Amino acid sequence: MATGKTVPDAASHSASGDLRPAPPSSDKVPALRPLAAAATPVNPTAGNRRWLWLPGVAVAVAVAVGGLFWWQPWAAAIPQVMVETVAPAALTRVLAVNGRIAALHPVDVRATVSGTVLEVLKGEGDSVTAGEVIARIEATSSLAAVRQALAALDAGSVAQAQSAADVKRLQALGGNIARNTLEDAARKLQSADQEVGRLTALVDQSRIQLDTYTITAPIAGRLLIRGVEPGQTADPTTVLFTLSDTAPPVVQTEVDEAYAAQIEVGQQAVLQLVGETATHAGTVSFVGPRVNPDTGALEVKITPDPALTAPIGLTVTANIVVDRQAAALSAPRAALIAGAEPPAVLVLDGTTARKRDVTVIDWPAARLIVTQGLAAGDILIIDSNGLRDGQGVKVKAD
Secondary structure, three states: OOOOOOOOOOHHHOOOOOOOOOOOOOOOOOOOOOOOOOOOOOOOOHHHHOOOOHHHHHHHHHHHHHHHHHHOOOOOOOOEEOEEEOOOEEEEEEEEEEEEEEOOOOEEEEOOOOEEEEEEOOOOOOEEOOOOEEEEEOOHHHHHHHHHHHHHHHHHHHHHHHHHHHHHHHHHHHHHOOHHHHHHHHHHHHHHHHHHHHHHHHHHHHHHHHHOOEEEOOOOEEEEEEOOOOOOEEOOOOEEEEEEOOOOOEEEEEEEOOOHHHOOOOOEEEEEEOOOOOOEEEEEEEEEEEEEOOOOEEEEEEEEEOOOOOOOOOEEEEEEEEEEEEEEEEEEHHHOOOOOOOOEEEEEEOOEEEEEEOEEOOOOOOEEEEEEOOOOOOEEEOOOOOOOOOOEOEEOOO
């Protein structure tokens, strides 16, 4: 009897109840074959729709390209410039400088000796007369020297008087005395006279020395600066006081050496005191004979007309009139091409900037007088910054 698995009847396991005989069994499972896919229906209008959007895109691209060529963002914009028409006009060349109100003849007062200041009799702003005592310095040693000189003079005077009396007495005796005795007495009197003269000079000298300890005003005027106080030690280098004379004050200023040769006595000036809007007339009354080698400046004094009542040291703006011309051509300093040598400007030729060499009077002012290179009626570009010769430009609308 054979042993093994029992294979159930295929008919008994048919789910559909199909009673057809089962296929012969086999060890291999028959291959599964997939069913054929259903065919996709074809839409005949689908290909045509793909081309409907192309004309719109082409139009948009054409418009964009045309706009770029019209706008040309890669091309530089034509610069706009401001211009002016060159025309002759009355011009005044002015040099503007700053100065200060100053005394015409200020004087510094110093002591000629050293010592402690005992007394100060005047202060800043006080008026003084010439020779008036304004301070005293301790003078004990000098006073002692005067007294010593006076004592010596007194002794010499006594000896002189005694010698004079001896000579007179001997002369009265006449022939009763020897001649050489009278001559000796006369020589003694002569020596006494000389000694008295020497001692008198010593007294005068000691008194003069004593006077140096008393400080007096050298001129009549007003004290501007008081530089010493009681108890302070003074010496010949110490400025005790600064005085101004009684003359009306002037405006003292300095001019750069580049313009020094064009400043002359008699030139007119317009003065304006700091803090004021009003102006005052003035005249250049002094031009220094030399330029300060340390500062490169020339001292100039301007006399106001009429005299100003202002504190010494007040700042003043002075416009010195150097030159007046009834009809001259001028150009703004900004119109000059930077770094151009010789100087040059740009004039408008239609819509093109053209370079023009010019000759100008170089002066510290916003407008320069042009002596050559421009003519009346030229259209001048008033700002040459960033422009070049031959460049196309257009006039900026006002």
